[in-house]
Amino acid sequence: MPGLTIGDTVPNLELDSTHGKIRIHDYVGNGYVILFSHPGDFTPVCTTELAAMANYAKEFEKRGVKLLGISCDDVQSHKEWTKDIEAYKPGSKVTYPIMADPDRSAIKQLNMVDPDEKDAEGQLPSRTLHIVGPDKKVKLSFLYPSCTGRNMDEVVRAVDSLLTAAKHKVATPANWNPGECVVIAPGVSDDEAKKMFPQGFETADLPSKKGYLRFTKV
Ligand code: BEZ
Numbered sequence: 001m002p003g004l005t006i007g008d009t010v011p012n013l014e015l016d017s018t019h020g021k022i023r024i025h026d027y028v029g030n031g032y033v034i035l036f037s038h039p040g041d042f043t044p045v046c047t048t049e050l051a052a053m054a055n056y057a058k059e060f061e062k063r064g065v066k067l068l069g070i071s072c073d074d075v076q077s078h079k080e081w082t083k084d085i086e087a088y089k090p091g092s093k094v095t096y097p098i099m100a101d102p103d104r105s106a107i108k109q110l111n112m113v114d115p116d117e118k119d120a121e122g123q124l125p126s127r128t129l130h131i132v133g134p135d136k137k138v139k140l141s142f143l144y145p146s147c148t149g150r151n152m153d154e155v156v157r158a159v160d161s162l163l164t165a166a167k168h169k170v171a172t173p174a175n176w177n178p179g180e181c182v183v184i185a186p187g188v189s190d191d192e193a194k195k196m197f198p199q200g201f202e203t204a205d206l207p208s209k210k211g212y213l214r215f216t217k218v
Pocket of ligand 1: 039040043044045046047117146147
């Protein structure tokens with residue numbers, strides 16, 4: 001069954017969290033939010049991931065991006081587990097809220113269920129990460145199984161790509177990092193590109209001579 005995916009509006013759920021009740025659309029406000037799930041509290045990979053998120057929180061803050069965690073354990077469990085996360089990486093503080101979904105209805109609506117991971121009460125969340133934009137739509141999703149912890153550098157890179165693409169109406173090529181050339185979207189004609197990018201652009205000379213791979217700096 002298809003679930004929440006890029007281009008969809010994130011459901012406006014209200015859930016309890018370590019920071020009190022959170023309504024997702026209010027939390028997103030006019031900015032970007034990284035909404036991420038983890039399979040369970042007091043589990044090894046999740047502990048390393050939430051500690052890594054805490055360590056990267058400043059990077060996201062600098063970019064105006066807020067963090068919001070969720071799993072099906074309750075708020076009291078999230079609060080107890082936070083002490084372990086912070087002790088595992090001394091100096092790190094879990095300043096972002098973690099929502100609770102004890103009846104597992106939210107993780108279904110957010111397309112964050114791992115069909116292969118179950119406990120006595122049912123299916124557990126996968127490691128899903130949705131980047132939600134100011135229009136409350138999912139801009140990008142990562143979907144990892146419980147055995148694979150995420151790479152936070154790649155999450156930052158994806159945020160940088162989305163923000164750059166939205167600001168300059170461009171796209172970013174494979175392995176792009178900020179400061180490197182971006183590409184001009186296929187829907188933009190060369191004449192439009194000259195107006196949009198007065199700094200100029202370079203077209204790769206490829207066998208097809210179709211002129212579709214155009215690089216510029218923003
Ligand atoms: C973990 O976080 O280590 C984990 C959680 C659920 C299943 C497997 C691993």
